[in-house]
Amino acid sequence: MLNNSFQDPGLSHKILNQISEYKKELRIMEVCGSHTMAIGKWALRKLLPPNIQLISGPGCPVCVTPVSYIDALISLKSLTITVFGDLLRLPGSLTTLETARAQGLDVRLVFSPLDALKIAQKQETVFAGIGFETTTPGIAHTIRLAQENNITNFSVLPAFKLIPPALKYLLLADDVEIDAFLLPGHVSAIIGSNAYSFLPAQFDTSGVISGFEPLDILLAIKMIIDILESGKNAIENEYQRVVSPSGNLQAQNIMNQVLYPRDACWRGLGIIPASGLAIKPEFSRFDATQKYDLDISYYEPPSPCRCADILKGKILPPQCPLFADSCSPAHPIGPCMVSSEGSCAAYYKYER
Numbered sequence: 100m101l102n103n104s105f106q107d108p109g110l111s112h113k114i115l116n117q118i119s120e121y122k123k124e125l126r127i128m129e130v131c132g133s134h135t136m137a138i139g140k141w142a143l144r145k146l147l148p149p150n151i152q153l154i155s156g157p158g159c160p161v162c163v164t165p166v167s168y169i170d171a172l173i174s175l176k177s178l179t180i181t182v183f184g185d186l187l188r189l190p191g192s193l194t195t196l197e198t199a200r201a202q203g204l205d206v207r208l209v210f211s212p213l214d215a216l217k218i219a220q221k222q223e224t225v226f227a228g229i230g231f232e233t234t235t236p237g238i239a240h241t242i243r244l245a246q247e248n249n250i251t252n253f254s255v256l257p258a259f260k261l262i263p264p265a266l267k268y269l270l271l272a273d274d275v276e277i278d279a280f281l282l283p284g285h286v287s288a289i290i291g292s293n294a295y296s297f298l299p300a301q302f303d304t305s306g307v308i309s310g311f312e313p314l315d316i317l318l319a320i321k322m323i324i325d326i327l328e329s330g331k332n333a334i335e336n337e338y339q340r341v342v343s344p345s346g347n348l349q350a351q352n353i354m355n356q357v358l359y360p361r362d363a364c365w366r367g368l369g370i371i372p373a374s375g376l377a378i379k380p381e382f383s384r385f386d387a388t389q390k391y392d393l394d395i396s397y398y399e400p401p402s403p404c405r406c407a408d409i410l411k412g413k414i415l416p417p418q419c420p421l422f423a424d425s426c427s428p429a430h431p432i433g434p435c436m437v438s439s440e441g442s443c444a445a446y447y448k449y450e451r
């Protein structure tokens with residue numbers, strides 16, 4: 100039952116009717132796992148006319164965390180490893196953290212890097228630092244706290260990812276077709292709408308930053324259509340109640356103090372230039388890659404999983420032959436089914 104002003108059925112119908120007047124083929128990529136889940140939950144894909152396709156991009160942090168990263172965590176046998184829940188079942192080259200835990204590895208689920216810092220006051224602890232610009236400021240803040248309080252038992256294995264370089268990668272790829280982006284609300288709250296100005300300026304591509312209620316998403320799609328019909332590419336902001344042009348400067352400052360940009364491995368995509376963040380030398384004693392001499396290089400073991408094609412919007416989850424057959428949330432084969440924000444998990448839950 101729709102129950103608040105962001106879920107008003109009358110207004111939804113009105114916007115859907117306006118969207119239906121657009122008759123050209125339109126492929127809109129959402130680059131946020133929370134959008135993928137909201138689109139599935141509210142059956143928005145089914146409500147749209149068939150000429151408007153919503154395709155999911157690489158916006159689920161667990162889905163793009165490389166195989167070598169899981170292998171590196173599993174190699175830390177005598178330490179306490181702290182992770183967010185979804186990471187537990189993500190496959191490494193041989194096994195998962197969940198299986199390694201059953202075999203004796205000390206892996207603990209935490210809700211915040213601060214929980215990991217508390218554990219580190221008693222024992223040597225590594226926190227799995229994965230996430231986009233939304234999660235990263237909190238982890239950078241925790242590293243700074245560890246420095247200020249001289250908690251030397253604490254370190255972070257960084258796999259921080261940045262959204263704008265991933266958008267550039269997709270637009271430069273020969274085999275990816277995108278007409279416009281539904282831009283991520285949470286990430287944009289940190290980096291601001293100005294961070295996407297390169298899309299129209301360098302790639303003749305438009306995008307609209309959207310919130311997560313069904314009306315937000317429908318309105319953002321209508322705004323994309325209006326931009327395309329105006330004939331002039333642009334970035335617009337449907338989520339103005341949260342996202343400003345310059346973003347959250349305090350969060351950006353914390354990230355800039357502790358981290359710096361570097362090339363990063365994206366599972367299924369490869370190495371994307373300047374698409375990650377590393378820990379600065381002045382905080383190196385909290386960098387698990389240096390503390391334990393870990394190597395996070397790009398490596399993809401052979402697998403029938405089609406997540407790489409799904410992350411580029413080349414196929415939809417039901418087009419993978421394993422979808423809802425040998426691959427399901429109870430028995431996931433690839434990362435897009437492991438994560439609660441993965442495309443395959445969203446299709447399995449809402450769109451079978």
Ligand code: SF4
Pocket residue numbers: 403404405406409416419420421422423426427431432433434435436437443
């Ligand atoms: S259904 Fe499973 S095997 Fe197929 S792409 Fe998705 S996660 Fe990979």
